[in-house]
Amino acid sequence: MNSGERFLAACRNQPVDRPPVWLMRQAGRYLPEYQQVRSTSDFMAMCHTPELACELTLQPIRRFGMDAAIIFSDILVVAEAMGMDLSYGESGPALAPAVRSRSAFSRLRPFQPERELAYVGDAIRLAREQLAPEIPLIGFAGAPFTLASYMMEGSSGKDRVATRELLYRDPALVHDLLEQLSASVAQFLAFQVKCGAVVVQLFDSCAGILAPGDYEQFALPYARKVIEQLRPLRVPVILFVEGIGGILEKVRESGADVLSVDFRIRLADVRRRVGSEVALQGNLDPAEMFGPPERIRRRVEELLAETQGRGHVFNLGHGVHPRTPLEGVHAFVQAVKALGG
Amino acid sequence: MNSGERFLAACRNQPVDRPPVWLMRQAGRYLPEYQQVRSTSDFMAMCHTPELACELTLQPIRRFGMDAAIIFSDILVVAEAMGMDLSYGESGPALAPAVRSRSAFSRLRPFQPERELAYVGDAIRLAREQLAPEIPLIGFAGAPFTLASYMMEGSSGKDRVATRELLYRDPALVHDLLEQLSASVAQFLAFQVKCGAVVVQLFDSCAGILAPGDYEQFALPYARKVIEQLRPLRVPVILFVEGIGGILEKVRESGADVLSVDFRIRLADVRRRVGSEVALQGNLDPAEMFGPPERIRRRVEELLAETQGRGHVFNLGHGVHPRTPLEGVHAFVQAVKALGG
Numbered sequence: 145m146n147s148g149e150r151f152l153a154a155c156r157n158q159p160v161d162r163p164p165v166w167l168m169r170q171a172g173r174y175l176p177e178y179q180q181v182r183s184t185s186d187f188m189a190m191c192h193t194p195e196l197a198c199e200l201t202l203q204p205i206r207r208f209g210m211d212a213a214i215i216f217s218d219i220l221v222v223a224e225a226m227g228m229d230l231s232y233g234e235s236g237p238a239l240a241p242a243v244r245s246r247s248a249f250s251r252l253r254p255f256q257p258e259r260e261l262a263y264v265g266d267a268i269r270l271a272r273e274q275l276a277p278e279i280p281l282i283g284f285a286g287a288p289f290t291l292a293s294y295m296m297e298g299s300s301g302k303d304r305v306a307t308r309e310l311l312y313r314d315p316a317l318v319h320d321l322l323e324q325l326s327a328s329v330a331q332f333l334a335f336q337v338k339c340g341a342v343v344v345q346l347f348d349s350c351a352g353i354l355a356p357g358d359y360e361q362f363a364l365p366y367a368r369k370v371i372e373q374l375r376p377l378r379v380p381v382i383l384f385v386e387g388i389g390g391i392l393e394k395v396r397e398s399g400a401d402v403l404s405v406d407f408r409i410r411l412a413d414v415r416r417r418v419g420s421e422v423a424l425q426g427n428l429d430p431a432e433m434f435g436p437p438e439r440i441r442r443r444v445e446e447l448l449a450e451t452q453g454r455g456h457v458f459n460l461g462h463g464v465h466p467r468t469p470l471e472g473v474h475a476f477v478q479a480v481k482a483l484g485g
Numbered sequence: 486m487n488s489g490e491r492f493l494a495a496c497r498n499q500p501v502d503r504p505p506v507w508l509m510r511q512a513g514r515y516l517p518e519y520q521q522v523r524s525t526s527d528f529m530a531m532c533h534t535p536e537l538a539c540e541l542t543l544q545p546i547r548r549f550g551m552d553a554a555i556i557f558s559d560i561l562v563v564a565e566a567m568g569m570d571l572s573y574g575e576s577g578p579a580l581a582p583a584v585r586s587r588s589a590f591s592r593l594r595p596f597q598p599e600r601e602l603a604y605v606g607d608a609i610r611l612a613r614e615q616l617a618p619e620i621p622l623i624g625f626a627g628a629p630f631t632l633a634s635y636m637m638e639g640s641s642g643k644d645r646v647a648t649r650e651l652l653y654r655d656p657a658l659v660h661d662l663l664e665q666l667s668a669s670v671a672q673f674l675a676f677q678v679k680c681g682a683v684v685v686q687l688f689d690s691c692a693g694i695l696a697p698g699d700y701e702q703f704a705l706p707y708a709r710k711v712i713e714q715l716r717p718l719r720v721p722v723i724l725f726v727e728g729i730g731g732i733l734e735k736v737r738e739s740g741a742d743v744l745s746v747d748f749r750i751r752l753a754d755v756r757r758r759v760g761s762e763v764a765l766q767g768n769l770d771p772a773e774m775f776g777p778p779e780r781i782r783r784r785v786e787e788l789l790a791e792t793q794g795r796g797h798v799f800n801l802g803h804g805v806h807p808r809t810p811l812e813g814v815h816a817f818v819q820a821v822k823a824l825g826g
Contacts, residue, residue, distance in 0.1 A: 303806060305775060312776030355748045355770040355802070357787070390730025390750025407696045409731025429696040434646060435653030446698070461696070465644060 146278035147211040148342070155343055155380035155402050157423045157455035162484035163448070164211035165477055166282070168384070168404075169463030170204040171216045174470070177203045187232040191218050197267035201281075202274060207470075208477045212280045212343070215268050215336070219286030219347050222328055223295050225260035227253035235299070242298030244310060246317055255328045257335035264332075265339040272340035283341030285332050287348035287383070288325035288366035292318065294350070304353050311362055322366045330373035337379050345382040345404065346370060352387025352406075359391055364398060371399045382425055386462065392417050407461025412450040424451065427461035433472030434465075440472060444479040453483070487619035488552040489683070496684055496721035496743050498764045498796035503825035504789070505552035506818055507623070509725070509745075510804030511545040512557045515811070518544045528573040532559050538608035542622075543615060548811075549818045553621045553684070556609050556677070560627030560688050563669055564636050566601035568594035576641070583639030585651060590662055596669045598676035605673075606680040613681035624682030626673050628689035628724070629666035629707035633659065635691070645694050652703055663707045671714035678720050686723040686745065687711060693728025693747075700732055705739060712740045723766055727803065733758050748802025753791040765792065768802035774813030775806075781813060785820040794824070 145153070151164040172178060178200060181190060190196045200216035220237055224230040229240045243249055258265070272281055286294070293307045294300070296318075301307070310318050333344045351363035363385075371381050383400035385391075389409040396403065396418045403422055405414050407429040414424055432443055447458065458480045464473065486494065492505040513519060519541060522531060531537045541557035561578055565571040570581045584590055599606070613622055627635070634648045635641070637659075642648070651659050674685045692704040704726075712722050724741035726732070730750040737744065737759045746755050746767040755765055773784055788799065799821045805814065 303772075305772060305806060305808060308770070308772035309775045312773070312780055352749060355768075355773075356751045356754075358770070387728065387730070387749055389728070389732070390747075390754065406731075408693060408728055410697045413697075413731070427696075429649070429699070431644075431646060431649035432653070432696075434650045439653055465646060467646060 148278045148280040151212050151280045151457070152342065152380065154455065154457050155382070155423055157401075157421065159454070163451070163453055163456045163458050163480065165458035165480035166210040166212040166214065167204070167460050167464050167473065167476070170208075170210060170473075171200045171214065172464055173466035174464055174468040174473070175203055175207070177207070188218075188230060190216065191221060192263050194263055194266035194270050197263075198270040198274060201267070201271045205275065205279060208473055209481070210477055212282055213271065213275055214282040214284060214345070215264070215271060215341065217264055217267070217284070219284070219290065219349070220294055221261060221264065222255070222285060222291055222325070222332055225253075225257070226255050226328065227251065228295065237294065237300055239294055239298050242306070243295045243321060244306065249317060249321055252324070255331070257328075257332045261332060261335065265335055268336055268339040268341055280342045281340055282343050282345055282382075283333060283336030284345040284347060285329045285336075287346045287351065287363070288322045288329055288370065289354075289363035290348050290350040291325050291329070292321050293353075295321070304350065307350075307353075311358060318362060322362065326366045326369040326373075330370045333370065333374055334377060337374075337377050341379070343380045343382065344374065345384060346400070348383060348385045351385045356391050356394065360394060364394055367398045367400070382457075384425075396422060402457060404459065405461060410450060411447060411456070415451065420455070423455040423457065425457040425459045427459070428476065430460045430462050430465050430468070433460075433468045433476065435472070437471060437475035440475040441479040444476065444483070448483060489619045489621040492553050492621045492798070493683065493721065495796065495798050496723065496764055498742075498762065500795070504792070504794055504797045504799050504821065506799035506821035507551040507553040507555065508545070508801050508805050508814065508817070511549075511551060511814075512541045512555065513805055514807035515805055515809040515814070516544055516548070518548070529559075529571060531557070532562060533604050535604055535607035535611050538604075539611040539615060542608070542612045546616065546620060549814055550822070551818055553623055554612065554616055555623040555625060555686070556605065556612060556682065558605055558608070558625070560625070560631065560690070561635055562602060562605065563596070563626060563632055563666070563673055566594075566598070567596050567669065568592065569636065578635065578641055580635055580639050583647070584633075584636045584662060585647065587658055590658060593665070596672070598669075598673040602673060602676065606676055609677055609680040609682055621683045622681055623684045623686055623723075624674060624677030625686040625688060626670045626677075628687045628692065628704070629663045629670055629711065630695075630704035631689050631691040632666050632670070633662050634694075636662070645691065648691075648694075652699060656702075659703060663703065667707045667710040667714075671711045674711065674715055675718060678715075678718050682720070684721045684723065685715065686725060687741070689724060689726045692726045697732050697735065701735060705735055708739045708741075723798075725766075737763060743798060745800065746802060751791060752788060752797070756792065761796070764796040764798065766798040766800045768800070769817065771801045771803050771806050771809065774801075774809045774817065776813070778812060778816035781816040782820040785817065785824070789824060
């Protein structure tokens with residue numbers, strides 16, 4: 145099997161010669177070649193410039209040979225496309241003005257990905273041309289709740305108090321925002337597929353801050369809406385929820401083809417709890433990349449034993465840490481590739 | 486039943502007239518009377534001065550009438566007592582020098598709580614005198630892994646990369662540190678009991694950063710050691726692990742009488758997974774305190790339905806947020822008290 149066949153088969157829970165491997169945030173700050181581009185370019189400029197986004201997408205594939213590339217972009221480009229001002233500083237993203245009122249909501253612009261996010265489409269087309277044909281390209285977007293939370297906070301807002309105050313005090317406004325985002329995100333992902341993405345990942349990175357009842361009300365239904373709208377395209381959808389351990393069975397109800405699982409739960413326990421019909425992605429602790437290579441190889445063997453190699457995409461349980469040593473990533477990718485025998 | 490009888494019965498999984506209620510970090514920054522003390526006193530000075538610590542312990546009881554008081558202190562006083570320099574700044578605690586080598590470890594001082602932490606004992610005795618006799622006083626400490634992690638980081642180190650590098654690269658050193666901390670923490674809690682605490686809580690706040698295999702190696706055995714050493718005192722032990730959803734069944738093996746559960750899992754699911762012989766504490770989302778009082782009352786009713794009121798201590802699933810509105814806390818405590826009929 146080549147990388148593309150292997151990756152799509154694993155996402156569809158079909159037999160593979162060995163599980164495929166890629167890493168969340170594999171195109172990122174831990175790479176010296178990324179830092180070189182970054183040294184002369186603003187973060188948002190790298191997202192906005194198709195040639196740069198394409199180059200950053202290819203860098204980890206060139207160096208490590210993962211089984212899939214993910215387009216270099218940012219989950220917040222949708223908020224920017226809806227008219228918010230987006231910038232990145234020392235303390236992470238800033239989005240202005242924060243959407244905390246009906247009037248701020250009504251000022252959001254109507255959204256057409258072909259128009260406002262054409263640069264993402266161009267980057268995908270360029271990367272598709274430049275990648276080896278057998279390497280699949282992953283598109284992605286922030287899930288509606290996660291996007292809404294950033295838009296309500298106006299920042300990465302560690303405790304996300306503003307989000308919760310709005311959920312509890314003006315749920316109708318929050319639901320209206322989530323509805324609009326569900327449509328936008330679905331359109332955006334469909335656009336990415338049209339441009340060349342063969343798998344898409346929805347990042348519901350903030351949904352794990354919610355108590356289960358709130359997750360069921362404010363996050364799950366909207367992730368499900370996006371996934372349902374993508375169904376006719378027959379492209380596998382991966383759903384990542386940070387802090388999934390307590391609500392696995394609910395996340396399963398999203399209809400995602402692949403659940404991307406954080407590292408604080410054993411994949412064997414996940415499999416037992418969600419059954420055998422959904423594929424899993426993950427879940428090595430990104431901190432393992434800082435450990436000795438022989439430990440990384442042992443952990444890969446342990447993960448394989450937990451999943452039996454079926455319906456599993458090897459990945460980390462969270463994004464690559466910016467200070468990750470290159471030899472850790474190399475050891476991880478090579479250890480998975482060695483499973484092929 | 487009075488508060489003390491109710492609280493001890495709930496911790497022991499025995500019948501109660503209604504579940505007791507207190508809040509993690511109830512003695513804290515959200516209280517104007519706390520802010521008043523803090524305005525003329527350094528944070529560590531408040532810990533070190535028994536009269537101030539006693540006053541801060543009593544403040545939430547006076548204002549809200551919780552069923553239990555928890556002594557005002559800090560989980561890092563044990564590290565300070567072992568010779569580390571502890572201070573609190575804008576970005577949280579700083580502990581110096583960080584313990585990242587055998588030589589730094591060997592410079593830690595032998596520890597006798599009666600000597601280095603006499604001020605905690607004095608605060609407990611004072612608070613015991615001034616509290617109404619029926620209000621139980623909770624003692625607490627950081628669990629060995631959590632203390633070790635702060636000591637290795639030297640700070641609250643968001644990603645805790647230093648911790649993990651040491652776990653993977655020098656596990657023998659980490660185990661030696663954890664052994665020493667287990668003995669120290671057990672002695673410290675026994676000392677608090679001698680001074681008047683009738684229940685103790687172990688905070689393993691950082692253990693949730695670990696993948697399950699690491700939790701089983703580096704956190705669980707040492708929490709269990711502490712709990713075993715306290716067993717002869719016949720004092721209920723509450724264990725809090727942040728991010729417990731994926732590893733509940735393992736945390737159960739600690740032998741704690743009460744599992745304090747974060748808010749990202751339903752107590753009904755916890756009960757199903759851990760069985761009926763352990764008591765539970767929690768787990769309202771602290772963000773609910775920002776919502777309308779009628780919603781808080783409804784959530785209290787829902788939690789009661791999940792636990793059936795048996796073996797349950799009402800609490801938050803995490804500490805009170807510093808910006809929490811007083812009326813939220815009031816509504817929560819009153820709603821639980823109203824369950825008594």
